[in-house]
Each structure stands twice: as structure tokens, then as C-alpha cells.
Amino acid sequence: MAAKTNLLSASKCNNATSEGKAIRKLHDGGGLYLWVYAEGGKFWRLRYRLGGKEKSLSFGSYPQVSLKEARAKRDEQRKVLDADLDPSAERKAANLRKKLAHANSFEAVAMEWYNKQLHTWVPHHASDVKRRLESNIFPTIGKRPIDQIEAPELLQTIRKIEARGAYDLAHRVLQVCGQVFRYGIATGRCTRNLSTDLRGALTPHKKQHQAAVRPEELPELLRAIARYDETGDKQTRLALQLLAQTFVRTNELIGAEWAEFDLNNALWIIPAGRMKMKAEHIVPLSGQALAMLVELKEISGGSRLVFPGRNRDKPISNNTMLFALYRLGYKGKMTGHGFRAVASTILNETGFNPDVIERQLAHCERNEVRGAYNRAEYLSERKRMMQAWADLIDQMAKGENKVTSIKWAAA
DSSP states (O other), X not given: OOXXXXXXXXXXXXXXXXXXXXXXXXXXXXXXXXXXXXXXXXXXXXXXXXTTEEEEEEEEETTTSOHHHXXXXXXXXXXXXXXXXXXXXXXXXXXXXXXXXXXXBHHHHHHHHHHHHGGGSOHHHHHHHHHHHHHHTHHHHTTSBGGGOOHHHHHHHHHHHHTTTOHHHHHHHHHHHHXXXXXXXXXXXXXXXXXXXXXXXXXXXXXXXXXXXXXXXHHHHHHHHHTGGGTSOHHHHHHHHHHHHHOOOHHHHHTOBGGGEEGGGTEXXXXXXXXXXXXXXXXXXXXXXXXXXXXXXXXXXXXXXXXXXXXTTSBOOTHHHHHHHHHTXXXXXXXXXXXXXXXHHHHHHTTOOHHHHHHHTXXXXXXXXXXXXXXXXXXXXXXXXXXXXXXXXXXXXXXXXXXXXXXXXXX
């Protein structure tokens, strides 16, 4: 390598001007130059010859790249030249490798998989999946090439979740990672699903079912809800009562919009985009439910939402009804989802066709051999069942503790 004579100093770089030229090139030896522009910008460049042609390579701007750093970059690239390689071509190759590595990182593959699945998920589930990845996985192995991650590395990441006592979440996150690895295999980015290698390595967890009162406890709960106006607000009381009437999922209720209701035909048609199973769902409305909707229409004050929150363009919180149940003394005993469980139990016990009940619960048939889900299947039976259920709830709220009076409707 030819000897270098350093011509620049920090003070010269600081004080350098273009001296009226469009570009003034200050030499520092070994092919390193500081280009000073008339507009005031200063940029480092390395000039070199390869194959009889003069070429140059940028090192960034001054003072962001100091004189010392620029000289170190020059010396590094001179070693590349001594190996008969082109520094510019080597830089392009390195950038390409970096770009490919990023495209094959766990985070990139995961987000590609996530966006492929997005249209099949309801918004809250999509949000949960993304949050679990961003909070628990991406900070540790997100930038790693997916094909270079090893099972112990993934296990160490998952065990950080276990260390917080979140055993159920740890299993859920590992399940999501397994789906990402399977997508990586399908798209040629990796060859192994590491989640299967960790089978049995996590702390076992007991699946927690959402709390629900027993059928014999439902009458007292309904009476407590009817008295909720004494301590809470009318909108929340009606929300709980309508949830009991329709036994839809909590998210489906609080996100309801008035445009979904065909009140003339006593039907609530929940669009596919808001349903867990991504299939439009019909809820027949009893006379009692229609009366509640009349009250809710007045409370909503012109909002497009049936249950607007303080911000009239957003619905009440998921926790609104849960906290109301807490106030009524049912913490750990009942949840919004619990109304589905208790309705299913009672309706099955009273002799209704299980297929009718399942359709009303929107437990969509997943066996494609049996055909696509028909949103109106068993609709006449469902209308009869929903009115009979509403009548039973009325009787319970008024003090009737037995469910035998509904059996006539199931016949």
C-alpha cells in the first residue's frame, strides 16, 4: 500500500469553505478527500483506480463523520483494494446481504404472515396477536434471520414471559411463533418449526374458563341487574340485560351500530367483519329486546353506535359490563361471556334442538364437507327460541326460579 501523507486537521475541516467554487476538494492522502460545496455541505469521498478506471466511494458528511472516522474508513477500504476487490461493489453486496437478511428476519416473516391472516380475523384478535409479537418476541429475536434461530434461543425468549407468571400467555405466544415458522417453511425462509422442539418445555397451565353462574343462580343475578340503576347508569344496565337476552359475544354487543338493526322485522344482522367466525350472523329480537332498543335509541343521542362511550364515535369499553358485574358482587363469578354459557346450558336442558342453539351461538360449522354456513339456517326455530328465552328471563327477574316454563316452546 502506498504511503499516505495526512494533509488535513480537525480545525482545517471545521474552517474549510468552497472559496467561491462550486466544489472544493481538500486532499488528505491515500485518496481521501473532503468535498466542500458552495452551499456549505461537506462530504467525505475516497477516490481510487481499479482496472484503469477512476472510481469514488462516499463516507458520509462532515462533521457527522469525523476526520478520524473517515481515515479509518479509508484504511479499511484500502485493504479491500489490496485484495484486488472493488470497495464499491463490496459495499453494494453487503447492503444486499443486509436487505435479504432483513427480509428473512423473524419480524419480517411474522408481519408478512400476519398481513396474510388479517382479513380472516376480527379486529380485537388481530390487535392481540400483533401486540403479543411486538411486546414479547420482536425485541429479542425479531431482527434475527428466521433460519438461524435455535430452539434454546426461542425458549429463553418465551421463558421471560413465564417469569412474569403469565403461563397461559407463554403458551399462546409460542403457538403464534409456531404459525410464523410454518409460514416461513412454506415460503422457503426456514426449514424447521422450532415450536414443536419446545413441546413439553414450558410450564403447564390450567385452562381458565370464563366465569359463569350456575343456572339456578341466574334469577338472582337478573334481579340484581334490574336494580343496577340504583348504583350505576341506565345504559350499562340495558347493556347487561340485552346481553342476557341475545347471548352474543361482548365485543359483538358493544360494537353494535343502529344500521345493523332491522327493527321492522325484529332482526339484528351482525356483519361478518365483526364476527369471530367471519360469517354474517342473525339475532332474532324478542319483544323485550325491541323495547330495550327503544330506550337505548334515546340514550345514544343520535350516535351511530348503540352503546356510545364518552366519545360518541367510540363504543363503551370492554370492561364496562365486567366492572358492573363486579359492583353487583359477581367478581370471579360471572363475565359477559358467561351469559352465553348459562343460556346454552339452560336451552339444552329444556329440550331445544342443539343445532338451533349452536347456530344462535354462532358456533359456525367448520367442516367444509357439510357445506358453507347458512346465516338464516333454522331461523324460524331460532325466533321462537329467542322469544321463549326472553319470556323465561322476565319470569326469573320477577322471582320465578324454575326453568320448566320454557319447555313448552321447545316441543
